Amino acid sequence: MTMxxxxxDLIQGSPKWLAYRAQHFNASDAPAMMGFSPYMTRTELLxxxxxxxxxxxxxxxxxxxxxxxxxxxxxxxxxxxxxGDDLYPVTGSRGKLSASFDGLTLDDATAFEHxxxxxxxxxxxxxxxxxxxxxxxxxxxxxxxxxxxxQMEQQLLVSGAKRVLFMASKxxxxxxxxxxxxxxxxxxxxxxxxxxxxxxxxxxxxxFVPATKAAPVIAAPVETLPAVSVKVDGALAIVSNLxxxxxxxxxxxxxxxxxxxxxxxxxxxxxxxxxxxxAEEALEAAESNALAQLTDVDTMRRLVADYKxxxxxxxxxxxxxxxxxxxxxxxxxxxxxxxxxxxxxRELNASMPANYMPQVPTDFGGSxxxxxxxxxxxxxxxxxxxxxxxxxxxxxxxxxTNIGQIDAANAPMLFADMATLVLKQPxxxxxxxxxxxxxxxxxxEAERExxxxxxxxxxxxxxxxxxxxxxxxxxxxRKDAExxxxxxxxxxxxxxEMARAVLLSRQQAEVAQQQSVxxxxxxxxxxxxxxxxxxxxxxxxxxxxxxxIGTHADDGARITLGQINERIAPVSITVAGMSxxxxxxxxxxxxxxxxxxxxxxxxxxxxxxxVLAAAEMEAA
Numbered sequence: 231m232t233m234x235x236x237x238x239d240l241i242q243g244s245p246k247w248l249a250y251r252a253q254h255f256n257a258s259d260a261p262a263m264m265g266f267s268p269y270m271t272r273t274e275l276l277x278x279x280x281x282x283x284x285x286x287x288x289x290x291x292x293x294x295x296x297x298x299x300x301x302x303x304x305x306x307x308x309x310x311x312x313x314g315d316d317l318y319p320v321t322g323s324r325g326k327l328s329a330s331f332d333g334l335t336l337d338d339a340t341a342f343e344h345x346x347x348x349x350x351x352x353x354x355x356x357x358x359x360x361x362x363x364x365x366x367x368x369x370x371x372x373x374x375x376x377x378x379x380x381q382m383e384q385q386l387l388v389s390g391a392k393r394v395l396f397m398a399s400k401x402x403x404x405x406x407x408x409x410x411x412x413x414x415x416x417x418x419x420x421x422x423x424x425x426x427x428x429x430x431x432x433x434x435x436x437x438f439v440p441a442t443k444a445a446p447v448i449a450a451p452v453e454t455l456p457a458v459s460v461k462v463d464g465a466l467a468i469v470s471n472l473x474x475x476x477x478x479x480x481x482x483x484x485x486x487x488x489x490x491x492x493x494x495x496x497x498x499x500x501x502x503x504x505x506x507x508x509a510e511e512a513l514e515a516a517e518s519n520a521l522a523q524l525t526d527v528d529t530m531r532r533l534v535a536d537y538k539x540x541x542x543x544x545x546x547x548x549x550x551x552x553x554x555x556x557x558x559x560x561x562x563x564x565x566x567x568x569x570x571x572x573x574x575x576r577e578l579n580a581s582m583p584a585n586y587m588p589q590v591p592t593d594f595g596g597s598x599x600x601x602x603x604x605x606x607x608x609x610x611x612x613x614x615x616x617x618x619x620x621x622x623x624x625x626x627x628x629x630x631t632n633i634g635q636i637d638a639a640n641a642p643m644l645f646a647d648m649a650t651l652v653l654k655q656p657x658x659x660x661x662x663x664x665x666x667x668x669x670x671x672x673x674x675e676a677e678r679e680x681x682x683x684x685x686x687x688x689x690x691x692x693x694x695x696x697x698x699x700x701x702x703x704x705x706x707x708r709k710d711a712e713x714x715x716x717x718x719x720x721x722x723x724x725x726x727e728m729a730r731a732v733l734l735s736r737q738q739a740e741v742a743q744q745q746s747v748x749x750x751x752x753x754x755x756x757x758x759x760x761x762x763x764x765x766x767x768x769x770x771x772x773x774x775x776x777x778x779i780g781t782h783a784d785d786g787a788r789i790t791l792g793q794i795n796e797r798i799a800p801v802s803i804t805v806a807g808m809s810x811x812x813x814x815x816x817x818x819x820x821x822x823x824x825x826x827x828x829x830x831x832x833x834x835x836x837x838x839x840x841v842l843a844a845a846e847m848e849a850a
Contacts, residue, residue: 235322235338235389250321252279254328255428257384261377263431264424264620265613268377272613276431277440294346302332302344305399308409309333309342313395317342322388327428329388341391343382347398347408350375355398355410371396371414382414383421392416426624430616470516472533479509479537483544490555493604499552506545513538560607564594567611571618578626586629586652592618625653632659639663644670739800787827788817794825798834811836 240247261267262275270278310317310333317333333342345351351374358370371379374396382394397411486502487495517534571592579585597614598607632652636645636659644666645651651659795802805815805823813833815823825833 235324238321238323240321247321251328253326254323255326255431257327257329257381257388260380260384260424260427263616264376264380264427265617266376266380271609272431272616273609276435276438279435280438280440298344298346301346301399301401304401304404304406305344305397305409306333306342308399308406309344309395309397309411312411313340313342315340324388326432327384327388329385331385331389334389334391338389339392341382341385341389341394343378343385343394343396343414345378345396345398347400347410351398351410355412358412367413368415370412372417374412374414379414379417379420380424383417384424386416387421387424422624423620426627427616427620430619430623434616434619470533472537476533476537476540479541482506483540486544486548488551490552491559496552496556496604499548503545503548503552506541506548509541510538510545513541556604559604560598563604563607563611564598567594567615568592570615571622574619575622578622581626582629583633584649586633586649587622587626588653590618590622590625628656629653631656635659635663639667641667641670736800783828784826785828788824789827789830790822790824791815792822794830794833797830798837801837803837808833811840 238250240250255263259270259275262270262272265272306317313335315335317335319330319332320334321328321330322334323329331341332344334340354374357373358366361369361373371382371394378396382396385391385394392415394414395411396414397409399409400407482502482505487499490496490499513534517538571590575587575590579587592614594611594614597610601607601610629652632654635656636642636648636651639645651662654662789797791803791805791808794808803811808814808823808825811833813825813829813836815825817824
């Protein structure tokens with residue numbers, strides 16, 4: 231469909247105009263296409279567009295058309311005053327959709343549509359007058375009969391106009407008798423139905439096979455049954471044509487349609503039933519006349535009764551057959567419409583990923599309410615089928631649009647309820663999709679955050695485990711080291727104990743030695759005392775008296791405590807013992823106490839003296 235309206239220079243009724251209308255879907259035909267035209271059925275429109283043959287216009291219809299064009303021309307100046315702009319008649323198209331405008335402003339913003347005022351429009355305008363003036367302009371046009379709204383909505387679609395001034399007027403010659411008007415504004419929902427309706431109409435038109443136009447249904451002439459003649463002659467014999475009448479009656483009955491299925495057959499059967507009714511009445515009258523003559527009554531009465539019963543029984547049967555067959559055909563036609571629509575729904579579902587089509591309301595039974603002829607019933611069912619197909623096509627188009635939106639989201643896991651979602655309005659579905667995608671994004675972010683938190687917790691846990699393991703390893707090593715230290719300490723103590731035992735053994739030996747030396751010294755001292763000498767030797771060492779300690783001249787030679795102990799071995803002495811004996815170190819070299827070497831003899835004598843004194847105290 232093109233984006234702007236194409237203007238066509240056409241003269242109404244010309245061959246060029248007729249050829250143009252045959253190739254386009256016109257706004258004036260849209261009400262019939264939608265099943266809302268009081269002048270043409272949808273089937274008639276299909277027939278006209280398929281064959282190109284238009285219905286003959288009778289004189290009264292032509293007068294109505296002529297009056298409409300004249301009233302339109304007279305009313306146009308009134309419309310220009312209301313609109314405040316000039317109007318020009320024009321025919322335009324947008325793709326295959328077409329519209330003829332009674333008037334259109336040069337900027338294509340406002341259209342004008344005129345109709346001859348009638349009672350239906352008066353009632354509509356009376357209803358419009360009851361609307362609140364604040365909303366009348368916007369809402370008034372929606373009160374107009376649907377046939378006019380459909381035509382104007384297609385005009386707005388084709389032209390792109392923003393509004394239509396709808397006017398209805400009546401004139402007496404050139405004198406205005408009455409004028410009513412209102413504004414009509416776009417109805418996008420109705421517009422979508424019109425577009426879907428033309429799409430369905432185009433499909434139906436491609437497959438449509440025009441039916442032979444049936445002549446008006448008139449009962450065929452009914453064969454006249456012989457007049458019933460029953461007379462009584464002078465001999466009381468009955469003279470009648472009852473045998474001939476009976477043969478004619480049976481032949482008549484045989485010609486009645488056994489199963490009427492067309493409007494013609496129904497009419498013929500109903501007419502035959504009326505003839506049978508008359509036969510019943512004639513037989514009854516003949517019987518009454520014969521009874522009055524009182525001759526050969528029994529035979530006559532039996533024949534009359536038989537033929538009357540045959541006529542009545544046949545009439546009642548045929549009347550019931552007509553009624554039953556009409557009801558049966560109504561049911562068949564309605565069932566055909568229901569089946570055709572069910573097949574259409576199956577076809578729509580077949581074009582989708584799944585059976586998404588909802589239940590589309592139909593009222594085939596209601597559409598034939600009050601209709602008597604088979605043709606009118608068929609047309610009503612066809613119109614209801616077309617309406618339902620249009621509604622279903624509109625839903626299917628919306629579903630396909632919604633499927634595209636959902637597919638474009640590329641997140642099938644979010645749309646498990648797709649069968650419900652595809653039935654939404656596209657804008658509403660777009661909001662649902664956006665909401666779910668946002669929620670999914672949040673879920674993913676939360677999931678990523680959870681994973682990050684779990685990973686961080688895992689790393690922290692592993693770090694804590696490593697730290698605990700390291701601490702445990704360090705503790706194990708510490709304990710191992712402590713155990714090793716303790717083992718080494720125990721070993722050192724054991725060795726020290728062994729050393730002490732050795733040392734004790736040595737000390738005991740030394741004590742014994744010292745005791746021996748002390749005894750020798752004591753003996754020597756006693757001897758010295760006895761002999762009066764001041765010097766003596768102990769174990770070959772010259773011993774001086776106590777008065778000699780510290781009196782030797784210091785020649786600068788130094789000796790350590792260890793060296794002293796070596797000299798006096800196996801006796802040993804400590805720093806504290808040296809101090810007790812009166813000898814202090816004169817220097818310390820690398821923790822070694824240094825003593826004067828010249829004091830060694832005095833040290834030995836002091837030790838000997840101390841040992842002897844201890845022995846004397848022990849003895850005492």
